[in-house]
Amino acid sequence: MTDNKAPISPKKIIIWTFLFIGAVIMMTPIIFMFSASFKYNDQIYELALISSEPTLSNYIYLFENTEFLRWFLNSISVALATTISVLFFDSLVGYTLAKFKFKGRKIVFVLILSTLMIPTEMLVIPWYILARDLGLLDSYIGLIFPGIMTGFGVFLMKQFFEGVPDDYLDAARIDGVGEFRIFTDVAMPLVVPALSALAIFTFLGNWTAFLWPLIVTSSAEIYTVPVGLASFSGEFQSEWEMIMTGAAVATLPTLIIFLFLQRYIIRGVILGGLKG
Amino acid sequence: MSKRTIAQKRAIWAWVFMAVPLVYFILVRFYPTLDAFSISLTDWNIVGEKRYIGFDNFVVLFNDPVFWVVLGNTFEYLILGVPISLLLSFIIAYYLDQIRFGHGFLRACYFIPFLTTAVAMAWVWRWFYQPVPIGMINLALGQLGIAQFEFLRSTTQALPAVLAPAIWAGLGFQIVIFMAGLRAIPKTYYEAAKVDGAGAWQTLTEITLPQLRPTIVFLVVISSIGFLRIFDQVYNMTQEGEGGPLNATRPLVLHIYKAAFDDFEMGMAAAQTVVLFLILMVITVFQLRVLRHDR
Amino acid sequence: MRGLVCAIFCLMMTTAANAVEIEYWQYSYKTRIDAMEKLIEAFEAENPDITVTHNNFPYAQYRTKVAAAVAAGEGPDVVQLYYGWLHDYLAAGILQPLSQESFPHSEIEQEFFPMVGSMKSGGDYYALPTAVRSLALFWNKKIFREAGLDPEVPPKTLDELVEFAKKLTQRDPAGNITQAGLTMGPINQDHNWWREVLVRQFGGVPYNADNSKVMYDDEAGRAAFQYYADFATRHKTSVVDFMDKGEIAFKAGRAAMHIDGSFVLSFLKRTRGGRNRLEWGVAELPEHNGIKSNFSSYWVNGITSKASGEKKLAAEKFLKFITSPRAMQYWLDQVGELPARKAVAYRDDNRNHPEFGAFIRGLDYAHTTLFYSESAQRKTVVDMLDRIVLNGMSVDESLAIAAQEDQNIIDAALIEIREAAAAKESTGVSSDE
Incomplete structure (x- = not known):
């Protein structure tokens, strides 16, 4: 940790070079994906990164002649709705479990925690049947309902609310603030870092989710971006540069968010990862 | 009208807050879990009547050679995936932690794949793996005069080829967690080691790694579960999502998906989810035990 | 005068009473849905006393939806199914045979391409295609x-x-x-x-x-x-x-x-x-x-076991219409699938079509x-x-x-079909009691 003063040693240069090469390798698939999306059909077989005649025709075609825009909006809506719901309910439950003393609290907590042991794959069949019986197959509600609360989020938020001093809450109670207002106006602002971590995880998880959307959707209007992409080469008979264009558009939002919120995202991943 | 105590009032509030979530957890988590177990004991094609057949589904499964191939593949993903990804991410994190110049940029490059959509990147990798004249890797190898690889069209290379993007995408997360773990080691430990005249290797094995134990436990468990549940990559990188060639890449979750939503053999599929559940549980408990106790 | 009014009134009453509503199901595929909507419009114009409700479901759920609905006595009167499902549908009792009066066997065998023969089971035809591939x-x-x-x-x-x-x-x-x-x-x-x-x-x-x-x-x-x-x-x-x-x-x-x-x-x-x-x-x-x-593979249309009486007659009319030469030509032009009747396929402009021609000529021996x-x-x-x-x-x-x-695979399927048939028979007996 004395780097600031130390002269640049040859060892450091070697390490840096290797790390740089590794970083380039890591970015290669993403770079080639974007590169191919600007190429014509007969050029994607060339290794050149930048085509001699770059074109936007793939993007124009994607948005004009396929349902991609629809899928994109579906994905955004589903991910946003789920994230908002998770933030609210998970912190409400986490807060209650952390800050209220009542009979059955331990049991409730253990029960919710135990849901973390159950893999989603085990639930998709009963969920499918539930959705079918309630007429929710191939609908937005069908897409969203399995994820509107998560055991992971409850656990994470409970950990953080436990760090909130009781004095703050009691002071508000003495001032006559209602219990729900204490939660929203006093407790919630104190755990913003945890909330942002949970928001990042939830949004990302829903944006990239594949298995359940694949199962529950069946008409192209309801598809999310991953399901749409998976159907690109089959149902919609697409060539490679079109698939790459779709993949590029699917990747872009998270990339843009990352560029702006890099620090928060990495901190959120560490917070969520280690506490969770 | 007796006045309720403050404690009682607050207990009521607690249940008010918990009411909707509790109903949800019971309806969408617990009931389906029990339902999965109960369906696994039936013969049911989703339309007709459920027929209770005891453990017949499990007997059929264990006598099915394809199921054993699938289980073998699933563990191959795990056994290759966990050590490779952890070793790579630790090495990168260890050295990246020592670098200041361009630190943020390098970290971003390693982290960005974690933010990509598995389905989208599976298709990119699928394209990369094609033979000439379109596959980027084989095109590059060809220009260097190296014979091309079969990749996805080989019964031996296909599984590692499908695994690679899964490792690639998870690396950024593991690196970031490792770096956080490294930062959390008190500097005084290192200073003491320096005073004792310990070399870099000795410092690594005697201070860094033992201190990282909780981080390693966490990452081993998380990544094991991830590799055992691999699906997106296989579904999108193999022809018609079949997990071929010759079932060489088909993991358990894909097998479940096909049984349930291609063949509508719900009982058989549910039985497989029970197997998956048991495997995940055993491995998690085992790993937590081993890694925590053998100090 | 009074008699006339009464007669008109009575006539109206009977038409109103005769207004039959039937339901048609097919799976969701845009060009097919659009083409079918147009065909239904034309059919209703010719048969003002019949209304056709057109329903479509995504491909992935289509099969189970039909089975569940018909089993519950709901759902379509005329249904589209993939030719390969005929076995399952027959075993589940979803379809009824096409009557000889409305669909004479000799006519089917002369006018349709020979592979339609696989829609015959136990001496009866159960379904007919609009288009083939x-x-x-x-x-x-x-x-x-x-x-x-x-x-x-x-x-x-x-x-x-x-x-x-x-x-x-x-x-x-x-x-x-x-x-x-x-x-x-x-x-x-x-x-x-x-x-x-x-x-x-x-x-x-x-x-x-x-x-x-x-x-x-x-x-x-x-x-x-x-x-x-x-x-x-x-x-x-x-x-x-x-x-x-x-x-x-x-x-x-x-x-x-x-x-x-x-x-x-x-x-x-x-x-x-x-x-x-x-x-x-x-x-x-x-x-x-x-x-x-x-x-050759194709989608066929059949009449479900649920349709009876007036509805059955209306369903037969509708099935006739959507398997008519006119409907087939329209289907080829709009959807790009080949006519199932020889006469339509063999029209010179179809048979020598630079793109469809080779496919149509292949139907002779498919x-x-x-x-x-x-x-x-x-x-x-x-x-x-x-x-x-x-x-x-x-x-x-x-x-x-x-x-x-x-x-x-075949053996397992045959066992299932036999079991389903047996189960159907036993429930059929008990419901008769």
């Missing part, structure tokens, strides 16, 4: 020209197909194929080409008459599969799943010949950014030993496969080729395994 050979004229072949003359026989493919293949200095002579995609259409075309051309049959036994594990089957596998292993004119999919390789101008269905036409014609330099033609599948064969599970049975062919190409297994050995796997 078949296979044809696509060839790239530019590649033919470059290889010194006449760009207007596609291969006529299987031997020519091999010969042409060899001439049309290009490799890089390392020996890797950069331009395939013929695409190979068993998972796409080639499994059908092998099963119904090659096996027959080499003198065999894929299944026995009642479709309960695999018959291709014989000399003919072996010769047929050897012929197919040789493109990859001996002639080296093809890479399996070259460029991931035959149609992609063909469209990219990297494959000289490709076998596919009429549904690939729209993909080949699609242009983006004004660049589509592909020059191609469509020909009938090559013959062998003087035998021509083709594979066969269908009555799949029990299309994806599982397809996989046996895919795996059969992979064992040979990837693991170096002999054709004999691999074919024997595939035949056994296929037979197992």
Whole structure:
């Protein structure tokens, strides 16, 4: 940790070079994906990164002649709705479990925690049947309902609310603030870092989710971006540069968010990862 | 009208807050879990009547050679995936932690794949793996005069080829967690080691790694579960999502998906989810035990 | 005067009472839905006393939806189903036979293409198609020209197909194929080409008459599969799943010949950014030993067991209408699927159509496969080729395994069908009591 003063040693240069090469390798698939999306059909077989005649025709075609825009909006809506719901309910439950003393609290907590042991794959069949019986197959509600609360989020938020001093809450109670207002106006602002971590995880998880959307959707209007992409080469008979264009558009939002919120995202991943 | 105590009032509030979530957890988590177990004991094609057949589904499964191939593949993903990804991410994190110049940029490059959509990147990798004249890797190898690889069209290379993007995408997360773990080691430990005249290797094995134990436990468990549940990559990188060639890449979750939503053999599929559940549980408990106790 | 008013009134009453409403179901596919809406409009204009409600469901759930609805006495009166589902639908008691009065057998047998015969079970027809599909050979004229072949003359026989493919293949200095002579995609259409075309051309049959036994594990089957596998292993004119999919390789101008269905036409014609330099033609599948064969698949329409009385009559009228020559021509023009009646298909402008013509001519001698599970049975062919190409297994050995796997699928399905029929009978008895 004395780097600031130390002269640049040859060892450091070697390490840096290797790390740089590794970083380039890591970015290669993403770079080639974007590169191919600007190429014509007969050029994607060339290794050149930048085509001699770059074109936007793939993007124009994607948005004009396929349902991609629809899928994109579906994905955004589903991910946003789920994230908002998770933030609210998970912190409400986490807060209650952390800050209220009542009979059955331990049991409730253990029960919710135990849901973390159950893999989603085990639930998709009963969920499918539930959705079918309630007429929710191939609908937005069908897409969203399995994820509107998560055991992971409850656990994470409970950990953080436990760090909130009781004095703050009691002071508000003495001032006559209602219990729900204490939660929203006093407790919630104190755990913003945890909330942002949970928001990042939830949004990302829903944006990239594949298995359940694949199962529950069946008409192209309801598809999310991953399901749409998976159907690109089959149902919609697409060539490679079109698939790459779709993949590029699917990747872009998270990339843009990352560029702006890099620090928060990495901190959120560490917070969520280690506490969770 | 007796006045309720403050404690009682607050207990009521607690249940008010918990009411909707509790109903949800019971309806969408617990009931389906029990339902999965109960369906696994039936013969049911989703339309007709459920027929209770005891453990017949499990007997059929264990006598099915394809199921054993699938289980073998699933563990191959795990056994290759966990050590490779952890070793790579630790090495990168260890050295990246020592670098200041361009630190943020390098970290971003390693982290960005974690933010990509598995389905989208599976298709990119699928394209990369094609033979000439379109596959980027084989095109590059060809220009260097190296014979091309079969990749996805080989019964031996296909599984590692499908695994690679899964490792690639998870690396950024593991690196970031490792770096956080490294930062959390008190500097005084290192200073003491320096005073004792310990070399870099000795410092690594005697201070860094033992201190990282909780981080390693966490990452081993998380990544094991991830590799055992691999699906997106296989579904999108193999022809018609079949997990071929010759079932060489088909993991358990894909097998479940096909049984349930291609063949509508719900009982058989549910039985497989029970197997998956048991495997995940055993491995998690085992790993937590081993890694925590053998100090 | 009073009498007249009364008469008009009575007449109105009877028409009102006769206003029958029937329901039609098909799976969601945009061009099909649009075309069907138009047909229904025309039908209702001709039959003002019948209203048709048109419902569609996504493909993935379609099959279970129909089964569940009909079992509950709800759902469609006229239903569209994939021809391969007939077995299941009959076992589940979803369909009723088409009456001889409305659909005389002699008429069906004379006017429709012969593969419609597979809609017959126990002496009754159960469903009729509006449109059918078949296979044809696509060839790239530019590649033919470059290889010194006449760009207007596609291969006529299987031997020519091999010969042409060899001439049309290009490799890089390392020996890797950069331009395939013929695409190979068993998972796409080639499994059908092998099963119904090659096996027959080499003198065999894929299944026995009642479709309960695999018959291709014989000399003919072996010769047929050897012929197919040789493109990859001996002639080296093809890479399996070259460029991931035959149609992609063909469209990219990297494959000289490709076998596919009429549904690939729209993909080949699609242009983006004004660049589509592909020059191609469509020909009938090559013959062998003087035998021509083709594979056909189709969607049919049947009347469900739920329709009775007036509804049944209305359903018959509607079924007649959507399988009429007029509807078929409309369907070809709008959806691009081939007419199921010979008279419509044989119209000069259809039969000699530069794109549809080869497919239509192929219908004369097309066969269908009555799949029990299309994806599982397809996989046996895919795996059969992979064992040979990837693991170096002999054709004999691999074919024997595939035949056994296929037979197992058939046996399991037959048991299920028998059980379902038995269950239906027993519940039928109890409900009568």
